[in-house]
Amino acid sequence: MRTASRTGAALALMLAAGTASAQIAVSGNDNKARLVNGVVTIVANPPPDTITILDLGGRAPRPIAELAVPHSVVGPPTGVAISPDERYAFVTSAQRIDPADATKTIPDNRVSVVDLRSSPPRVVQTVEAGAGPSGISINRAGNLVLVANRNAGSVSVFRFAAGQLAPVSTVTVGPANSGPSHVQFTPDGRRALVTRDGETDSRVSVLAIDGETVTKTDRDLTVGTRPYGMGITPNGQWAVVANIGRGTGDADTVSLIDLRRDFYLTADTISVGPTPEGIQVSPDNRHVAVTIHNGSARPPGHPLLGVAQLVILRIEAGRLRRITQAPIGAWAQGIAFSRDGRTIVVQNMVDRNLAVFRFDGSRLIDTRQRIAVGGGPSAIRTAER
Template identity: 85%
Template structure:
């Protein structure tokens, strides 16, 4: 696999210097699909998809290296995960070019493991999950990986040991059209939540975890219409869910799930604007960053065409409150915080770059820094600690 930007030696040196010198984010970039006059269009003879390794630790975030690896804009922008030690990235590929008709895509099933400290960074393993692997997460112990299979109605369970993934089991979540989109561990590793964005589904399922045994409980949580992306606060008290709605221009929502009690319950749901897709919680457990499409991927002149927004919510007294927002690029995807919570990075899919914002706890400031990436950025994550 090809790596670019920093040389492999420089990247390995940077990542080998420890947490004080690097805070790693990984951006998955799709080259198969682009926005053409408001239409998601399959690219003829596209270059390979890529993954970009980004350091958030300095005064200005910077790209460290890039590797060719299959990825897809289809699915929530949580189709990458970073191991707690920031040594490996796990990347899903929900769609691939249809070999029988290169103007179309079909579900893929590949999951790639990348050694981001290798010299140069490289894909070290490719495994198969179910159809349409999308959201992926690693437990805090760095021993178990879950993958939501959006076209199969299931979650794949993998053991992670000695730098290798090994399949353990497949957990049925619902029928194939239930649309399991993202799956995420609670910090204690004893449970995981699964968003289900199927048109007639719209719920969040709860998984129980005992060692490597993962089972679906009988608890399904009611949130908004078509729950998609999700984040869980580092202290394990709250989950936030982006409910993307039906794409009809109506104001959609974010739900807050109380994880402190049994049974788990939705505590609040707030209107945020049309199509919230990327969502992430801050390291201080207090703030939620959400990317709102707001019709920004519509054709020119469309009555629902709008400007995408980065919205910051605050978790306060068991409720969500909007505190600030700023315009972002069209068809925005994922979002991450730096470890100190003061830097917010947004993926601008149509513009093929990462936008850097500063957040002081009250206001967002666009730094105007843009980090170009090798494709349309479609998913981004940092290590969960």
């Protein structure tokens, strides 16, 4: 891995030259948590968490910089976001080590702003959201950021201007244990959806947005058990939700939400396998990539131990259809598509690397390329356009 100091100038020049050639992805990497014999264990005296900046625009994805930024594997693998012009990254930290007991973690509240074009890339601001900030999104206008606070039952609203976040409001979406996990704007910026994975909650809330005014509507959608990750197609017609279940050998699901009219409806729900955590939609609006834990984080010999899978679904006539899948690393997390939809990058938390696949519309091909990162990769995003 090249250091940020050696690659910052190259990255700045590449981005300044125009985004047509660069396709930036950012991977958030947690150094606090490791899986030891199927048990999530807090590392003693861990190095700082990091982010890895990648270029997906070439023949093969490549890392171009890495720097220390607080981050956490807790929460869905959407705890990073990138501004539409690919200049700034936003990184949440849902958990930090408990200062009273270094073997445990407690909720954090930090959100970091990273200037990707500085040489080297650097954190330019840290702000406070609610307890357990997890999924984060920025609108296509590039001036409003929403953060789902998983331990507070709320969504934090920030104005973004001149490279700085400024708090605007906090929107309560449910009780503290409702578990708001990810929040994402619809492409027109008029609405946002919030997944709520609380054990007794399991719904998706709809927020209305008018300028900087964000309010919760009275429309909550029923999907599967414990909705967690989410993606929205670039054309704004569909949302997909990963319902992670309870981890007891469930046949867990992905739900399809019809956004084509103001009264949103759950159009379909399909079983995909145990614990679908990462989920992302393709640039062509037709495909959905999902990482399935499949018991891969279980201890050796456990009856539910399995091999994690990357599953591809297709949206057809308002329904979801499974078309292909491939094995991936244990405790897999987030997913990123290249702009042409032909490259898929998957985070392997246990292996501490990124796996690169090719997708031709019907088949997944493992390129065998693995990109080492400085920590357990636990969230990844590209700019939404």
